[in-house]
Amino acid sequence: MSAISAHADSASTSSLTLSPLVVTATSTEQNQADSLVSVTVIDTDSVKKQQPQELSELLASQPGIDIVTNGGYGKSTSIYTRGSSSTGTKLLIDGVPIQSHSTGSSSWQYLPLSQVERIEIVRGPKSSLYGSSAAGGVIQVFLSETGDSEAGDEPQASIAFGGGSFHTRQANASASGSSGNASYLLSVGTFDTDGTEVKENAGDMGYSNDNILSRLGYEFDNGAYAKALIMRAEGQSDYTTSAGRLRSNDYVNQVIALTGGIDLTADWQSEIQLRESRDDSDVLNDKGIKTNSYFYSRSRGVRWSNTLSQGSHELVFGAEHTQDDFEGSYTKERTSKSVFAQSLSQFGQASAQLNIRADHYDEYDTQTTGGVALGYQVDAVHSVRTSWRTSFTAPTFNSMNAQEWGYTLSNEIRPETSKSFEVGVRGDYGDGYWDLAIYQADYQDLIAWSASTVGNIESARVRGLELTTGLSIDQWSFGLVATMMDTENLSDGAEKGNRLTRRAHKSARIDVDRHFEKTALGFTVASYGERYDDSKNQDLLSGYGVLNLRASYDFARDWKAELSVKNALDKEYQTAKGYLNPGRGVFLTFNYTAF
Template sequence: MITQLTPPAFTKSIVALSIISATALQADVATADALPLKPLVVTATSTPLETADTLSSVTVITREEINAQQAQEMSELLAAQPGVDISSNGGYGKANSVYMRGASAESTKFLLDGIPLYSATSGGAPFENIPTSLIDRLEIVRGPKATLYGADAVGGVIQAFLPEAGDEKQLDVSIGGGSFDTKTADATLSGASNHSQYLLSVGSFKTDGDIIKEGEGEQGYENENLLLNLGHKFASGARISGLIMNSEGRNHYVGDENDYQVQVIGLGVSVPVLEDWDTELKLSQTRNESTTLSSGDKYDTKTQTARWSNTIWSGDHEFVVGAETSEDRIEVTRYQAPDRRNEAAFAQSLFDFGSTSLQLNIRQDHNSAYGDSTTGGIAAGYKLDEIHTVRASYGKAFEAPTFNDLYYPNSGDPTLKATKSETLELGIRADHDAMFWDAAVFDASYGDMVIWSNYTGSWAAYNVDSKVQGVELASGITLDQWQLRAAFTWLDAKDQDTGFQLPKRAQRSARFSADRLFDKGQAGITLMGATGRATTLGSAETLTGYVTINVRASYDFATDWKAEISVKNALDKSYQTAKGYFNPGRGVFLTLNYSAF
C-alpha cells in the first residue's frame, strides 16, 4: 500500500514546509528579475498549463536558471533533481544514464522540441552530446506518460526546448576557457520580419578532459553544433516551423576514441480549424551515430516519426486526440536486426470543474516487434484553497527491449519481454507569490524490467520484476535579492524476487541552490549530493556517497558585456557514479558574453 512507504521524515518535512509557507505569506517580496515560480508546462499534457494544474510532478528549468548555473553539460542541470539520478562514465561527453523514479535509463523518454531522440541500439538518449547553449528550457515530468508519448515513458519524460527568435533582431556571442584546456565559443543570430522568425546558432566545445580511470591519462571531448530554427505565422493563425539541429565531434575513451553525430530535423504545421479546434502535424527524422575508430564498429540509428494531434476546447474542458507512427532503422557492424515500426492512437481529456480537475488518458500501440499494448491513466486534483492543491494519479506504461537487449552477440536475448509498469502517486503543492513547495509519494511496479548484470554467472540482459517506492520534495523561494531552490529524493528500488537493490540508483539525493542578485550581476552556489549505490544487481559492492559544490558569479562590466566565472566541484571531490569511472575534479572557467542590437 502507498501508505507503507511514508517514513517519519516525510511527515516532518510536510510540517516544516507548511511553517515556511506561513512565513512566506508575510514575506512575498519578489524582485523584478525573480525566476518564475509558477511557470507554464507543456510536456505533462502536451498543452500549456501552470504547474499546479498539470496533476503531475514537474520541474521546470528556465533559460535564466541555465544561464545562472553556467552549466557546461545537461547532467549538471538534471543531477539530483526530484526523482532523477544520473550515472556517468566520467565527464565531458562520456555516456550518461538518467534514471527517473528507479526505472531503467531506457525508460526515460527524451524529447527535443517534441521530437523523440534516442538510440534504438542502446535505448538511452544522448544527453551528453546536447550542448546547454542550445537549451532554452527544460521540463522534467515524473511518472508514466506512455499514453501521450508511447514506449519508454515509464519513469518519466524530459523535454528540452530549443531557443526561438524574438520580435527584435539579436546577436549573442560568447567565448570561454578554463581548466583541462577547455575552450568554448558560441554565436546566435535571431530576428523577425513580416511574421517570419529565424534563429541561427553555431558553437564549439573542446577540452582535454580529466582522468576518468585510475592509472590512465586524460580523456578529451570535442563538439561542434549548429541549430537553424525557422517559423512563419499566417494571417489566418496557421503557423509553419522547421528546425535542423546537428551536434557532432570526437570523444576520447580509455585506449580508444569514437566519432559521433546527433542530428534532428523537424517540420511542424499547426492550423486553427475552428475557434475551439486546433490541429497540428509534426514530421521528424533523428539520427544517432557512433563509430569506434580502432575497430570500425558502427552504431547508427535513424528514426522517422509522424505525429498528428488535435486539441478541442469545450468551455473549461479540453480534449486531445491524435495518432502517431514511427520507424527505427539501424546499421550495426556487430549484428543484424530488422526495422521496427510502431503505430499508435491516443486520447486525453482534461476536465475543469472549478476546485476539482480530472485527467483521463488512453493509448493503443501496435509494434512490429512485440505486438499490441494498451496504456491508460487517470489523475484527479482538488484545490484546498487559493494556494494548496492535492493530486492523485494512477498510470500504466511500457518499454520495448532495445536492439542491444535483443540481439547483442553472446549476451542479448531475443525472447526478452517488454517492461510493463503501474504507478500510483499522491502529491500536494503550494503556490505563493514568492514561494512554492511540492511533495509527492509514489509506488511503482516495473514488471519484466530489462537489466544487464552478471549475477547469474554471465554478463547478459535479463527480465526482472522490481518494486520502487519513493518520496520527492521540492521548494523554491524568491525574497528580496535572494533566489533559493531545494530538492530531496528518498528511493527504495529493489528486485522483487531477490531483494537486491537496483544498481546505480542512489537511495537518497539532495540539491540546493542559492543565488544573490546585484545591480550588475549575481553570485551563487549549488550543492548536490547522494548516498551510495549498488554497482551491479546482486553485488554487495557499493559506491561511496558524495557531496559536490559549484560556485559561480557574473558581472555586467559594460553595456552589452558580461563576464562569468564558475568553479565546478570546488572541493575537488573524487567520486564515482558508475564503477571505475571518476567524475572530473575541480575546474575553473571564465566566459565573456556580448549582446548586440
C-alpha cells in the same frame, strides 16, 4: 516550508503569481501549479546562471533523478528516473524523441548546452501520451527560440567565448529576428577540452562538440503557422577499452522537424509534425582511423495531434507512425503505429485528466497504456493531486541480439511494463512554493544485464518521497530538493530483496543565488547517497556531494563576464565502478549582446 508559509501569510491573495507554463505533462500549455503529475521546470534564468558545460549538471539531484557517467566530459551518461531502467526516461528535443535504438537510451552527454533554453522534467509514467521509453518519466529540452516578436524588424545577436581548466575552450554565436510574419534564428557553437583522467593511469580523455541550430517560422494571416528546426551536434569523445586501448567515438546527434498547424474552427486546433532524429557513432583507433565498430541509429516519424476546447474541457487526440532503423554489427528495423487520446476537465475546484494510448509494433502484441489523474484546489494557494498510470518500454535491439556478443538470454526478451500510483500536495505563494509527492511504481520484466546473461527481472518495486521548494526574498533566491527512494528486486532467486543497481537511496540539491545591481553570486550543492553498482549488491559506491560556485558581472554596456568553479572542493567520486569524475575546474566566459 515554514519560512515560505510565514512569508505567504503577510501577502494578500492578489500578490500571488502564476507558476511557469509547462507543456510536456499534457502536450498543451498549463501552469505548473495546475499539473496533476509531478513536474520540475529548469527555466531560462536557471540554465543561464548555472553556466553548465553538460546537461548532467542541470539534472544532478533533481527530484527522482539518478545520474551515472563513465567519467568526465562527453562520456557515456545514463539517466534513471524514479527507479526505472536507463531506457525508461524519454528524451524529447522540442517534441522530437531521440535515442540510440541499440542501447535504448539517449546520448545525453552530446547535447550542446549553448543551444538549451529551458528543461521540463515530468516524473512518473507518460507512455499513455508519448509511448515507449517513458516508464520513469519524460525530459523535454527546449532549444533557443526565435527573436522577440515585439522587436519587429530589429535583429538580435550575441556572442560568447571562454575557457578554463583541462584546456577547455568554447565559443558560441547567434542571430535572430523577425520580419513581418516570418521569424528566424541561427546559432553555432563549439566546445573542446583535453578532458580529465577517466580511469586510473589511462591519461586524459578529450571531448569536442561542434553544433548548429537553425529555426524558421511563419505565421499566416488566417492563424495557420509553419516551423522548421534543424539541430546538429558532432564531434569526438575519447575513451579506453577494457584492454587499455585508446579509442574515440566520432559521433553525430541530429534532429530535424517540420511542423504545421491550423485552427480548423474556433475550438479545434490541428497540428502535424514530420521528424527525423539520428544518433550515429564511428569508433576510431588511436591514430584516428575508423575501425569496424560503428552504429547508425535513425528514427523517422509523423505525429498528428488535435486539440478541442470547450469551456473548461479539453480533448487531445491524434496518431503517430514511426520507423526505426539500426545498422551496426547487425541490421534491424521496426515500425510502430500509435493512436492516443487525452481529456482535461475542470469542475469548479476539482480537475481530472484521462489518458489512453495503443502502440502496435511489428515485433510483438499491441501495448495499451493509460492513466487517471485527479486534483482539487483546497484554497487559493494549496492543492492536492493523485494519479494512477501504466507504461511500457520496448526491448532494445541490443537486448534482442545479445547472443551475438556471447551473452546468454535467460528468457525470450519481453517489453518492460509498470503500474504507478502517486499522491501530491502543493502550495504556491507570491514569492515561493513547495511540493511534496509520494509514489509507488511496480515494474514487471525490467531488462537487466549481468556479466554473462541478459533477461527480464520478473518483478521490482520502487517507493519514493520527493520534496521541492523555492523561495525568492528581495534579491535572494533559494531552492531545495530532496528525494528518498527505496528500490527492491521482488523476483524469486538469490537476488530477491536486493536494491536495484545504480539507484541511490537518497539525494538532495540546494541552490542559492544573490543578485546585485551588476553582479550575481551563487552556489549549488548536489549530493547523492550510496548506491550499488551490481545486482548482487556487493559493489557499493560511496555517497558524495559536489559544490559548484558561480558569479557574473556586467562590466560594460552589453558585456557580461561569468566565472564558475565546478566541484570546488575537489571531491573524488564515482557513479560507475572504476570511472573517475572530473576534479576542480575553473571556467571564465565573456558574453556580448548586440541590439
